[in-house]
Amino acid sequence: MFEIRIICDLADKDRVSEALAAAFNTGPARQHPTRDGQRTRLYLAADHRPEPEPWPAPEEAYALAPSIISEIGWTARTAADRPFLDALNREFWLRKAALLDRIALSNETDSVTSDAADLATRAAQRLMELDDTAVVSDPRHYVRQQYAHWAKNQ
Template sequence: MFEIRVICDPADADHVTTTLRATFATGDVRQYPTRDGKRTRLSLTADHHPEPEQWPTPEEAYALAPSIIREIGWTADQAANKPFGNRLPREFWLRKAAVLDRIALCDEAEDIHRDAAEAATAAAHRLMELDDTAVICDPRHYVRQQYAAWAKNQ
C-alpha cells in the first residue's frame, strides 16, 4: 500500500480521482485547498489492483460439458416448462450462454460467419446483467469462467 498526493486545478479533481481509481485500488480521497487557495490537494491511499484471474480457454471451460445437442435440449426444456410468471434461474442463463458460445466457437473454427457469435455475446451480456457484475471483459470469456466454476462444483 502507498499514499498518493496530487495538486491540481479544482476543476480537474474529479477527473484525476476517477483516473486514479481506474488504475489503483484506492481508499477515500481527501481534498484540501492549497495554501494559496488556487488549487486542490488530493490525498489517498492506494494499492495495485489484484492480478486478474486468467480466463479459461474454451477447452478448459467446456471440458466437462455435455454435448451441444444435449444442452440445447436441456435449455429448451427449461424454457418450455417454466411456470408462467416465474423467472428462469441463473443456471439456465449460464448454460444457455455457454451452449451459444460453443456453437459460435464451432462456426469460428470453420470460418463460418452467421449470427452465432452475436447470439452468444447477447446471452453473455444477459448473464452479466443477471450477475450484476462490474467486470469489464469480453462477455464470452466471462461465460467460460463462470461455466468452468459451475461445472467444477456439479
C-alpha cells in the same frame, strides 16, 4: 498498500478518482483544498489489483459441459418458466452465454457464417453486468473462466 496524492481542478475530481479506481483497488478519496484555493488535493489509499487468472482454453472451460442440445433444452425450459428474463439468476445467464459461446466456436471451426459470435458477446456482457465486472477485453473469455469455475463446483 500505498497512498496516492493528486492535485487537480475541482471539475476533474470525479474523472481522476474513477481513472485511479479502474487502475488500482482504491478506498474513498479524501479531499482538501490546495493552499491557494484554486484546485483540490485528493488522497487515496490504493493497492495493486491482483494478477488476473489466465483465461482457460475453450476445451478446458467446457470439458464438463453437457451437450449443446441439452443446454439448448435447459435454457429454453428455464426461460419459459420465468418469462421476465431480468429476473433470471446468474446461473441462467452464465449457461446461456456459455452455450452461445460454444455455438460460436463451433461455427468458427466449421467456417459457418452466423451472428452467433455477436450473440455470445452480448450474453457475456449481460453476465458481466450481473457480476458488476470491470471491462474485460474479450467478454467471451470471461464467460469461459466463470463457466469453468462453476462447472467444477457443481
